[in-house]
């Protein structure tokens with residue numbers, strides 16, 4: 001496997017991986033019996049399930065181009081290096097949240113990891129109306145642990161600086177986010193597409209210079225405020241669940257960026273699921289029941305995040321930021337400082353949430369929550385609610401006080417018709 005990069009395919013994979021003991025230890029060495037399926041449905045990579053006499057494994061390999069667009073959009077294989085490094089850090093900062101990693105090969109852009117056989121992608125589960133026990137607990141705590149333990153609230157300063165320097169080299173994937181998330185939704189970019197009928201809403205968004213300024217204020221934060229390591233792409237397609245267990249996958253977009261980035265993207269994906277529910281449930285009772293569950297998930301996730309972040313603040317704050325030497329050691333409370341940090345995270349979260357709600361309907365990479373709605377008149381009507389709430393979040397992130405206001409706002413936009 002140390003030869004030049006070559007993309008794997010189903011027929012050649014067994015022989016090519018048969019000499020890697022980290023892999024044969026898991027699936028067995030009788031490679032002629034391996035059953036291999038390519039199951040990747042993401043935007044960037046190949047993903048294989050390999051089943052052998054002894055067990056099953058996932059092989060993820062980066063392609064030298066963007067799978068979604070094709071060979072016309074070349075990409076380096078480096079993202080796999082960043083994904084591997086992010087996985088290691090996620091496991092250290094929140095043990096058990098990622099699939100087990102067995103092997104990494106930089107030249108081949110290849111990671112071998114645990115096959116989460118009983119887990120499914122959260123987005124599909126939400127489209128099907130399946131609830132997940134413990135979802136908010138796992139993800140709220142995870143976002144807090146990743147944010148806190150990757151920052152100089154916790155890390156040794158030189159280690160954190162070295163780590164952020166490493167991840168700042170993930171320029172290609174940062175570039176994708178900078179373009180497709182923060183910029184393309186707000187003008188007629190070449191690769192954009194949208195549901196027919198949304199033109200009046202798009203006009204409102206693209207003519208609003210204050211809105212575009214807010215979006216790029218957040219881009220400045222994203223590209224220049226390396227506060228902590230973020231997963232970088234924490235949407236419902238990067239989360240896998242059983243009915244009561246949650247794992248996070250695909251951190252190839254990992255960056256050192258603002259606290260609140262991951263949580264904002266996650267909440268946006270819950271809100272998009274919320275607004276799309278009328279198209280996926282059989283009747284209004286089912287719709288409102290599942291929508292109520294989603295809003296509860298949002299509320300609980302933010303609550304778990306806050307509680308965990310506060311706990312870490314009080315028990316693990318050993319870095320240079322807001323150090324105990326300035327507060328507790330002087331016999332003073334650090335509550336004002338904590339509230340101020342939390343308030344910044346909240347404003348970032350709301351703004352990123354609004355931007356993610358925009359890009360998933362207007363830019364290149366859309367969500368199945370809306371995309372699977374065949375009736376385009378209905379899709380446009382539901383997307384319009386989502387887009388307009390995204391606008392409200394972005395314009396008024398400073399004045400939305402608390403999660404209850406966010407929940408009430410979602411209910412209000414869910415009742416409105418904009419088209």
Ligand code: SR1
Pocket residue numbers: 043066068176177180181233364365
């Ligand atoms: C062109 S890549 C588009 C999107 O797919 C990934 O999952 C990220 O969300 C990225 O923005």
Ligand code: MG
Pocket residue numbers: 042043233238250
């Ligand atoms: Mg991904």
